[in-house]
Amino acid sequence: MAFKQVPQKFTAKINPLTIGEGADAITLGGENVLPFYSFDAAIDNAPKIGIEISDNGYAANIPGIAEFYAGAETLPEIAKKAAAAPGVDFLAISMEGAHPDNGDRPVDECAKLVSDIAAVVNIPIVIEGSRNVEKDAKLFEKLAEALQGKNVLFLSAREENYKSIAAAAGLAYSQKIGAESAVDINLAKQLNVLISQMGVKTDSVAMNLGSAAAGYGFEYVATTIDRVKSAALAQNDNMLQMPIVTPVASETWTVKESIVSEEDFPEWGSSEERGINMEIATAAACLAAGSNAVILRHPESVATVSKLIAALI
């Protein structure tokens, strides 16, 4: 019997979420099919890739990165270089230096830094937090003000601080909010409900469902993303229809496979290659599970993953 293709498209769809402004603005989500099932229905917005820098610059410990950013001295210069890397759709700025235990950069100084970046970069900006909930609450309020009109995505609204972030970034300055939960579909949904009860529209919200490096408990991440996507599409659960943004680099560049030196493990080969492979493998797995965007650090990984996406959609 001949194969008869039955398109598996859903009546429900993922909310399209636009970030950035002008010609360089991008839209995440909007699809009504499973990840990469473009044979079932057209996927208008292919998954996007962000390149990550931090308020401290670039991650100099990653092999090969220093060469890429050679010549860039100031943060705006670094940001410009990052934004110009082939395959990049948006710039992700991690505010790690604002963490109280990691330099505790003052809020006003952070605001100045990101404004300086925003002045020279046209592609959309995604702000990642400092990983400290109290600091992020204060920080995002100022950054949302400093980046007024830039339509920025603030990625780390967590259960502990979503109120401040939703009120400041989401309501007062009409920016976009990323609800961050730790690999738990119910908490993800609850956070979305709570943020929308604050008055933030559901189509201004993205989800960071949490991540892990491939091989480091990634199964949990994959099934969580998978279940969120299927609840959103198959069950039309509108509190889970937000596009998913997954920071990958922050997980993969800390695991042994990426960081141990060639001298210590000669049989593992080039450490740069290993790190990049780890980043690509994890990103590809996240995208296959349903992430609408991934955040990477190495320009090589960005280029490769962007080719992968282009080939599949």
Place this chain on the structure above:
Amino acid sequence: MGLFDRVFRGSAEMYQKAEEELAKVIAELGEDAQMQMPDTAYFLSCIYAYLGKKVTKLSELRDALAEIKGKMTTNYRTTDVFSSGIGTAMAAEVIEATKYARTPTPYEGTVYHGHFSDAEVRELGVPLVTQDIPGFVVVIGPAPSTEEAVNLIKGYQTRGIFVFLIGGVIDQAVEAGLSMGFPVRVVPVGQEIWSVGHIISLVERAAMIFGAVQPGDWEAFNEYSMARIFAFVNAYKPVADIVVACGGGAIAMGFPVITNDTDDMWRVPKSLIIQEDTEDFIETSLEARDIKIKITNIDIPVAFSTAFEGEIIRKADMRVDINGARFDCFEWVRSQEAKDIEDHQIIVDGPDIADIEPGGSMSLGVIVDVAGKNMQPDFEPVFERKFHNFLNCIEGVMHTGQRDMIRIRISNTAFEAGFSIRHIGEVLYAKVKSEYDTVVDKCQVTLVTDKAKLKELRAEANKTYDKRDLRLRAMTDENVEVFYNCILCQSFSPAHVCIVTPERLGLCGAVSWLDAKATNELDPNGPCQVVTKKRVIDERVGAFEDVNEAVQKYSHGALQQVTLYSILEDPMTSCGCFECICGIEPISNGVSIVNREHTGVTPLGMTFSEMASMTGGGVQTPGFMGHGKHFIASKKFLKAEGGVARIVWMPKALKETVRERLNESAKELYGIDDFCDRIADEDSVTDDPEALLAFLTEKEHPVLAMEPLL
């Protein structure tokens, strides 16, 4: 003169003043002169919000004023008070705007703040939305004395309430040398009553910025401020008509007015409140606007953290032992009327730790009185049960048990650090107020250590416990309106959903129907949601369409249907944290139940953990079922298969736990006495089904007369 007349007179007064001021400024600058408030994108925001008009020049302001006049209706209905009140606020804005028509900085060089910029609205709006600032007060006065003015302002400051000052109270604050300004959350707005226009402007902009309320949508603005902006007014006597008119506007926006003026003043419940004792303004106001102050730190001399939860205090380190098994001790939560208790009052009645010889023992009765509009007596046991966690988190305090069987030990180190009986009250106060802030408005703790009084109090507490137990026992699945689901453990078992009913508690044993109900009401978006039970499919097995829909929804599609009372047809799933597992024993046509603590083998030839591997993970395995201990004596236990008479084997310890109630149920269902004695245990049978059958035959177990299970 009636309240209506006062409002109408006051609003006419405000209108007249606005008309005069506007005429003056038009005469000076001409009607085409530009009119804009500094640093705002929302024009004259009261007018923009309520009338939808963008005022940019004086002629437009004149047109707007004419429209405002039209809103000041006087038909002696409540809506006229509201409409005139809002009109008064808009007229006030007009008067203030005329000052800004002449110069963008009319208040330069004065203590007065005047207009708020959009940046200030956002700066104040964010913490108002997040409730980090629980609300704001507009104080119109002078207070009876400078000292009282300072006390009031500082009282609000310590509670995190933002304070706006209008009129003579500002002079008093200046006289007292009080530090004022936006950063310290005390803002002197203006001397005259019309400066209130700036505050209303701030409220309307907050509604537009944070609530996306559309300009011109009169009702929506009032609804927003009523629901989301926790403001109120304190007006000291004498309160003039014009202030009364502004008050009408405040009330329309949902902001209650509290005053000590009794002349020509009328009480309006929840809106216009007369409190003659001005020292009680703060408490009266917070209660009227339903503002709850968050408690962030607990005032005790030792640390408080979950890290100390498992701390064990040995006899040698023990300063004092409080033992409910030997003396009269109890923990008792009582719902009270708000007027009968005082918030944060902690009473110690009797000797303290210092009065007891080291290593000695004492008695303690803990009475926690709570009051709140949404408080229900059903929550009392839920709070009570949490005392164990609360008190265990104190460094140097160990707590076990509940009700009148408690045991508390306090360590030498804690005592030396200054810990006393009162601090138990501080902890309970802080935790009850912060964890249950949605239902508890006021909390008072009484700690009785006087042995002479405890005997009687304990008897009284026991009466309450009995009453609660009776209520619990009288509750059946049929006589409640709804069930609840619980998905607390989905982080471990993603597909599992518990349906919690009065006669079937959660399989972990920790979530009864009342707990689920309380969890739902305390945290409406939390793990327990209402499950209706309107559409019955099959009463016998406990199948409901609504329950199936809930299970589908909360298992995210993994599970399609469950029954509540059957082990064979679509039994309820288990996560992995069940207290007991029940499995079919085919030879006797009965079931064996084994609890987690029992390590031995069962007549099924399996141990608890072997059975657990077949039962957990949110999958349906007909013939196996996880459940809580207290479900065993329920009349709904295996109801579809004939009820508790199917139970043929249980470990002895478990049997003792459920004996009394199980015997009762069996007597009621089948008229059998001493049913538990007919159930085998590890002493009579371990893993031999033949021996089990012989035992059952000897004991005339009712299962032998029942239909085959399979």
